[in-house]
Amino acid sequence: MIIGILMLCYLLFALVSFSAAVSGGRIWFWSAISMGLGLLAFHGSVIAIRGVQAGHLPWSNTYETLILLGFLMMAIYWTTFPKFRALSVGGFAGLTAAVLLGLCSLLSSDIEPLLPALKSNWLLFHVTAAILGYASFAVAFGTAGIYLFLDAARKFVSRPEKRGEIEGRLEYLDRLMARLIAVGFAFLTLGISTGAVWANASWGRYWNWDPKETWAFITWALYGALHHVRSMENGSGRGFAVLAFFGFFLVMFTYFGVNFWLASLHAYS
């Protein structure tokens, strides 16, 4: 129920953010900010209450990590906001958060006791770091979506000053996208490394080529390749945005798809 309300609020937030971005009006702008920050606090309290009820960190299964992912995604968006003020990205992030929370409806919301294998301090570092990485890639995905939309819209704009404005905006979004991917890559590196250390302490091997590990490696390596693309000449712009956009589907498969389609030691995640 509460997740459904949160989901609807995010859809509304997306609408307000897009309206603020398109109209440029002050009322829309402040509505988007106050609503977004209020939602972030509400979302955070939902996680905190669940943690108190469960008696452990509320990220021990896919249902809980989906809620965490939505929260961290919005937190990252708000961290970038003072510098980049990209309201349209907020709209896209709101939509993505609503979809992520919608996925929760496919899963059991029961609070389960923590499995013995998860009773480790590494749970905090490994899961938080990995989800922060995914969240950063999610905001980059939103930014790439807006970039590609504006890039396509530019062709239909004939007025040079408007065209120049869009080009300036594209440069800005390109910069935001690159920073988000760099931050996501850093946190994913931390998540994979702490996971390896935990696996070594728990399963006797730091790397098992378990499907979850393998797909995390694939995601890490391909985002690493995206850094290479960035450092090439003409490595920014549309091509980079296309890769950042579709890269997120890989993230979602690693995070969500592996649990459903592949047998993994990470069955609980």
Added chain:
Amino acid sequence: MTTSILRFVNVLIVLICAAAAFGTIPESTLPFLKNPSALFAAKPFVAFLGLLGVFAVSHTVRKGIDLFRMAAADEITTAGRETRLQDFRPARIPFSDLQEYQDRISSVLRSKRYRVIAKMEKLRFSFTGVKDLDGIWGSFLVHAGLVVALLAGLLTYSFADVRDIELQEGATTLLARGGAKIKLEKFSVMLDATGNVASYVSRLLVQDRKGRIEHHDLSVNGPLQIGGVRVFQMRYSVKIREVVLRVYKNGKPFGEITLAPGKKSGLAGLPYTVEAGEIVPDFVIVQGGKAASRSPYFRNPAVSLFLYTSTSPDTPEKQIWVFSDLFLHQGAGPAEWAFAIGRIRKIYSSGMKVSYDPGWPLAYAGFVVMILGAFLSAFVIPRGIRISFVPERRGEESSYECSGACVKDPAGLKYEAGIILRELEPVVKGGGVR
């Protein structure tokens, strides 16, 4: 790296990723596939990873030499290629008076966290600001860390000895490395106060190579170091040896029957022979009225009992569920014959992993270096900005230009230079306080 090498490395990464993805396909999905996960130990796959390592080494060495030179120079050009950010514009400060404006011009750069060096060279007065130069090490460290982690992987691939062992309670095994013997005395599923599982614990008797005997508890996330190997608690299985049934006649104890799985037993005076069917550890009724187990732990055990009469010894006359307590229907008196579980005798087997892996310390070192590099890359963006003044009209006036250098985020450099130049404008145009 040149663009062509980067393209080749990216193709190699995509190939490795495609192969790795193939290795995760479940065998059952495609019937013609035989153990796709064996690919991860296959030599061609290892060779591909090795090739990736070679490129990472080459990048690390070349970049490392450049970076050490740059760090030693501590100059604007050390951050990357210098680009013009603003062409010459007139400043109202006479060139000869620039010394007096030095503090004000420098403070504009310092307000953005730049370290500033002011330098007069012939007919050029330059203010050079450099910040976050440590960030240039980011990509170098990520590649160096990857090389170390791949080396660790090679070490593990070549020398690690990791085995799964299954030990039944009471059984002893000799560890292949280290020469120690371990005996599983008792396996326990530890429950907490709320009845949830806290841990699995194997109580082990360990005899080392010198013959010393010690007791050790092995639990999940709590490995043991025995000799040169580490032992990990992985899984367990349980086998039912026998079920002891309490028999009641008209609600009063009548006797006990010990049932071995799949065997029928009787009791003198009891008109039935009984056989234990399904044993459910944590009984619950699910949708459709079917019996199921809520968990694998023996918290609410139930036994499905088949009752045979002498007239039909092969076909059960009825089947009933038997629990730890005597089952009575509400309002009804005790049945003539009733049963309850007295005891379920189980034997546990503990699944352990015995690991000898010389690669892990090196892998940890690689991870630390990679993490450091990735965070430096993400959060420390090195930049250099140079504002240069040259004399105009025989030194009565001056003009200034701005150039900058960065290894990444050129748009960010341009943006920041714009802010700096805007803040500098009142100083160079209006003169004002010196």
